[in-house]
Amino acid sequence: MQKDWLIVGDVHGCRAELDALLAKAEFRPEQTELIFVGDLINKGPDSEGVLERAVAYNARMVLGNHETNFLEQARAGTFRPGSMSRVAEQMGPRLGKWVDYLERQPFWLIRPQLLVVHAGLHPSLALEDTPPRILTRIRTWGENGLFMDREQDPPWYHFYQGDATVVYGHWARAGLVMRERTIGLDSGCVYGFQLSALRWPQRELIQVNAFETYVQVPLD
Template sequence: MSARLGSVGQRVFVGDVQGCATELDELLEALDQRRECHEVWLVGDLVNRGPDSLGVLRRAIDRGLHAVLGNHDLHLLDVASGSRPLKPGDSFGDVLEAPDRDDLLAWLRSRPLVAQWDDVLCVHAGLHPRWEDPRAVAAPLERAIAAGRRVSDDPDLAFLVRVRHCDAGGRRPADDLDPGPGFRPWDAFYRGERTVAFGHWSMRGLVVGERVRGLDTGCVWGGRLSAWLSGSDRIVSVPARATHARPG
């Protein structure tokens, strides 16, 4: 697959892969069969919970895929740098022990948090209702991550890679499973002009709304791996080969 956007091609945004390398292969093959020239963007959480985080990172680099960072990708970087311990259920030990670990982690550290074009914005979780310019919020955080500084506690970073519900002022609930009055999915407050491609919310499933496309269809939990072709506004997906992990 060419990573370049040809004259007849279009951008493709792929939901949370989370170590599901086989399903990623199958989805890319399904896209290739359409004989279109694609520029592929992964919406974050390339790694963890699934069976082959190492394979996903190697494929992304070898195939020239693009990606924004998700919370699991940042967790891997924090564990690799020794600033956070492994947690129960983490499944990226294969990356940490790989002979090419330094190259893989350097590639991951230099991925953006927000990518945008005239028509589309790509972010892992979502956008704060009061942000006028998400790129301006993301840029200093991206520089810090690329430099290896620990920014996991930054509230703007937490919003970009973790938000599900918020209120009109951008406050997040203590519990996204029981958010309480005033809290709605973050995109209920989104007023930007670009269509936002995001992931991170497998329990919500595929979201096709006005100027939002939510693409985490829970491949790692036995759901599907989904892609949105922004140029033609189509969804292409493949089923999970297995239930690779269970929530909790």
């Protein structure tokens, strides 16, 4: 029998809040599979600690835009000054290990009646034909994809016609979004709000408050 899934929204290096969330959910790896919607790293204080939790619990994840950005800079051999370079500094000699780990991760996870992706879906392309840039970055849809984060355009999920429930992250500015067939779990923990998880198939929401504000708005 397939295990329940505990799907966690964007952690962004908030390892202490992740531990608190798992404790509140009474998470047991032998009973429940841990799933991340991407953006485990960057901005918060302990990106490596979050990745270590993922490995320790044999979790599954999809790549978010912060993971793809991290991999792009790692492949280029240089990290731009800022929070991503601090992630690399924290990893130190273990950087290559984490690059290898993230390079093995997918852009989506599927089980019956459920799809997990970091940002969202193209209105008309099949999942396997959708560029990673869209899967990891889309928020809104305007002018045939020329814009994917424009306030005057409708959210991508207004175009969604599938039967499976899509669980995603990436959109902290929108906060928690609970719809019948699309559920957004990025509730802005790193910005001082909440870290959210969804127990599936029960559709049970579990949240903990951020312990502090690690990054000020604007949200991205």
